[in-house]
Amino acid sequence: MSVEQARRAGAASGADAVGSIQPASAVPARGGGGSGGLRRNRDFLLLWAGEAASVTGAGMTSVLLPLVAVDLLDASATWMGVIAAATWLPWLVVGLPLGAWVDGRSPRAVMIGANAVSMLAYVSVPVAAVVGVLSLWQLVVVALVVGTGTIAFRSAYTKLLVRIVPERDRPVANSLLFGTENAANTVGPGLGGLVGQLVGPVKGMLGEALGLAISLVCLVVMRPHPAASTPRREPLWASVRSGLRLVFGDRRLRFFALQGAVANFGLIGQQAILVLWLSRELHLDSGAIGLVFAISSIGGIAGALAAPALGRLLGDARGVSITLTVAGLMLPLLAFAQPGPVLWIVVSANAVAVAGIVAANVLRRTWVQSYVPEHMLARQSTSAQLVNFAGMPIAGVLAGVLAEQWGPAPVIFVMGVVALVANAASWLQPWLRRRDLPRRTAGTTADS
Secondary structure, three states: OOHHHHHOOOOOOOOOOOOOOOOHHHOOOOOOOOOOHHHHOHHHHHHHHHHHHHHHHHHHHHHHHHHHHHHHOOOOHHHHHHHHHHHHHHHHHOHHHHHHHHHOOOHHHHHHHHHHHHHHHHHHHHHHHHHOOOOHHHHHHHHHHHHHHHHHHHHHHHHHHHHHOOHHHHHHHHHHHHHHHHHHHHHHHHHHHHHHHHHOHHHHOHHHHHHHHHHHHHHHOOOOOOOOOOOOOOOHHHHHHHHHHHHHOOHHHHHHHHHHHHHHHHHHHHHHHHHHHHHHHOOOOHHHHHHHHHHHHHHHHHHHHHHHHHHHHHOHHHHHHHHHHHHHHHHHHHHHOOOOHHHHHHHHHHHHHHHHHHHHHHHHHHHHHHHOOHHHHHHHHHHHHHHHHHOHHHHHHHHHHHHHHHOHHHHHHHHHHHHHHHHHHHHHOHHHOOOOOOOOOOOOOOOO
16 A cells, blocks of 8 residues: 555544544534535535545555656665555554644644645655655655654544534535545546656656645635534543543444454455456456556445435444445455456456445444544544554565465455455444444443
């Protein structure tokens, strides 16, 4: 997974979590969600537009940054691994304290600062190239800076959405945001390749800087949305402990965090060797491989757009269980791909898997926004993401080692089964067999 894929990643199978004392819905959103809904919610439209620009630039950079490292700086496989590791390291080192810090501050101000810092980091690459001092170490530093900015941005993102979008409009708002992210991730890499050919990968890096600049402007022109009340500030490490208690002190939270970590282990294990398998074993050219990923991304768009209707039809609890189970059943089928029509049948099944995962994430994110108190949303996010991301580097390395011994197809199958078991485990939870997930009310205990 590249720097920019990680920058915009939530956990692919269960990052969103739950928990604490008072419902966020007790604080009405002040985003202009009157009779016109989202169409008249100026601040949501600004957030949506800025996100679209930023994620499109992110998709471009997912192609261009590796090209800078390989083509311009002659990076070895080891260096590429170091750059990738630098993307994940901030989540493991500073994720928890940074989430606790964000919870005590204006989410809009945090997002503006994070975008500005990340934008400057990206601009430094073409500037250094012009001056003649660009190095691989600088790309590592850029990955570290952007990774840290990502934590701040993403942990503040849900807090801002809760403030500007009324609860009744959040299913559609999350659907639009997820769908836009998947569409941008489909268009962005192809656009990045085209820009890289036309102007070179170094100048092309300005595309993500431009996307971040647009996002920054959109945030700046939003109206202020102060919290309805100011919670008591805790010392930093006490706040971190509160976030961990939030994640592990509620049975629903524990399940989603652990289920997501195991499912992501399988998904990342598949992704780590998928391109190698498609290229060397199935002998697909780069255009065909790109089409495989584009079809998967289309599945993600469909899943995001279908999520609100699925929630109304099935309920969010049953909807999460069904969509995750369908996704899990599709994932092991990747191992049976063969050149010819069978390949595209299997790829279509994988698109169904992506659709199920994204739909589940939309339903879960919407629920979390009404279940977790606003003043703890950032800590909830970073604590859950720490659990979800912790096994990803191990999954990638293990999949590579096993593929050397067994071949790629058996590993892709086994990793798919791991994700299937994790997703299907939702049926073991009585509260996920009901129609709707519970909404917390003031005064309930931590493990209700």
